[in-house]
Amino acid sequence: DADVTQTPRNRITKTGKRIMLECSQTKGHDRMYWYRQDPGLGLRLIYYSFDVKDINKGEISDGYSVSRQAQAKFSLSLESAIPNQTALYFCATSGGGYGYTFGSGTRLTVV
Amino acid sequence: AQSVTQLDSQVPVFEEAPVELRCNYSSSVSVYLFWYVQYPNQGLQLLLKYLSGSTLVKGINGFEAEFNKSQTSFHLRKPSVHISDTAEYFCAVSDYGAAGNKLTFGGGTRVLVKP
Numbered sequence: 001d002a003d004v005t006q007t008p009r010n011r012i013t014k015t016g017k018r019i020m021l022e023c024s025q026t027k028g029h030d031r032m033y034w035y036r037q038d039p040g041l042g043l044r045l046i047y048y049s050f051d052v053k054d055i056n057k058g059e060i061s062d063g064y065s066v067s068r069q070a071q072a073k074f075s076l077s078l079e080s081a082i083p084n085q086t087a088l089y090f091c092a093t094s095g096g097g098y099g100y101t102f103g104s105g106t107r108l109t110v111v
Numbered sequence: 112a113q114s115v116t117q118l119d120s121q122v123p124v125f126e127e128a129p130v131e132l133r134c135n136y137s138s139s140v141s142v143y144l145f146w147y148v149q150y151p152n153q154g155l156q157l158l159l160k161y162l163s164g165s166t167l168v169k170g171i172n173g174f175e176a177e178f179n180k181s182q183t184s185f186h187l188r189k190p191s192v193h194i195s196d197t198a199e200y201f202c203a204v205s206d207y208g209a210a211g212n213k214l215t216f217g218g219g220t221r222v223l224v225k226p
Contacts, residue, residue, distance in 0.1 A: 004154075033213070040120060042201055042216035043155075058213070090154060092214075099145050099205075100214060102154040 003027050006091050006103035013081050013110055021076045021106050023091030032074040033100065034058075034066060037088040046089075049074055081110040113138040113204050117217035124192055125225050132187040132220045134202030144185040145203040145214070146176055155201065161185065172196070197224045 004025045013019050025032065030051045035043040045058030047066040055066060063085060067075045078085055086109050092100040118133040136142065143162050147155040159170025166178040176187045185202060202217040 031212075035216075040218050042115075042117075042218040043214075044216070045213060048213060092155075094212060099143075099157050099160050100155075102147075102156075104154040 002104065003101050004091055004093055004103035006089075006106050008106060009104065010107045011109070013108070015082055015110055017081050019078045019081055019108070021078075021089055021091075021108070023074045023076070023103060024072050025074075025091075025093040025101070026072065027093050027095065027101055028071075029093040029095045029101075030071060031094040032068070033092045033094070034064075034074070034076045035090045035092065036060065037090060037105070043090065046076065078108075078110075081108075083110045086110045113142070113206060113215045115202050115204050115215055115217035117200075117202055117220050119220050120218065121221045121223065123223045123225060126194055127191050129188065129190050130192050130196075130222060132200050132202075132222070134185045134187065134217055136183050136185065136202070136204045138183075138204060138206060140206045143205045143212070144176075144178060145205070146170065146174070146185070146187050147201045147203060147216075149199045149201065149219075151198070158187070158200070192222070192224050194224050194226060196222060198222060 007022045033048045034046040037043045049068045065077045089106045091103045094100045116135045124130045145160045146158040159168050161168045161178045169175045199219045199221045203214045205212045
């Protein structure tokens with residue numbers, strides 16, 4: 001099994017729909033992150049969590065929300081999807097200071 | 112606030128030729144530096160990292176990078192590339208201050224290795 005598992009791998013949804021992207025990790029790390037990848041912009045941080053009771057906004061949190069259900073689970077929700085949220089979304093986990101372990105990504109298309 | 116600039120968005124290179132990918136960063140605090148690689152339709156994989164010590168860092172697949180504090184750069188090099196090195200490469204920086212170790216990424220450099 002992968003260290004960081006993201007579901008679904010691909011999703012097409014309609015404008016205005018609510019959608020949840022899920023992430024689970026088996027690394028035993030406390031820190032989890034959601035990033036968004038767009039061509040030419042690299043990865044941008046949406047939300048991050050340093051433990052179950054700690055949730056923080058990243059640089060592009062508008063239109064998104066998160067839930068840290070357990071140490072191993074961190075979900076990202078789009079409350080009302082819009083076309084410019086079409087992107088590749090990555091979840092990652094970190095043990096602190098030494099780089100991340102990434103999931104394989106969720107490709108989201110909003111039509 | 113930190114920022115990372117990757118100076119080339121695309122780098123075409125012939126097989127067995129050398130390649131250098133440029134990365135400059137800005138930060139008001141000391142940093143950790145990373146290079147990640149993303150192969151087509153895959154997630155990001157760590158190539159190498161600089162935490163402290165020697166400024167020349169060796170990574171996987173024959174890549175190396177040199178940290179230059181005075182120029183705030185962390186350029187990635189490989190002396191002889193293979194077709195399989197075709198991928199997108201991301202430079203990233205993380206501070207190790209009180210705010211934690213969030214990674215800030217550059218925009219990526221797409222490397223296309225030609226036969």
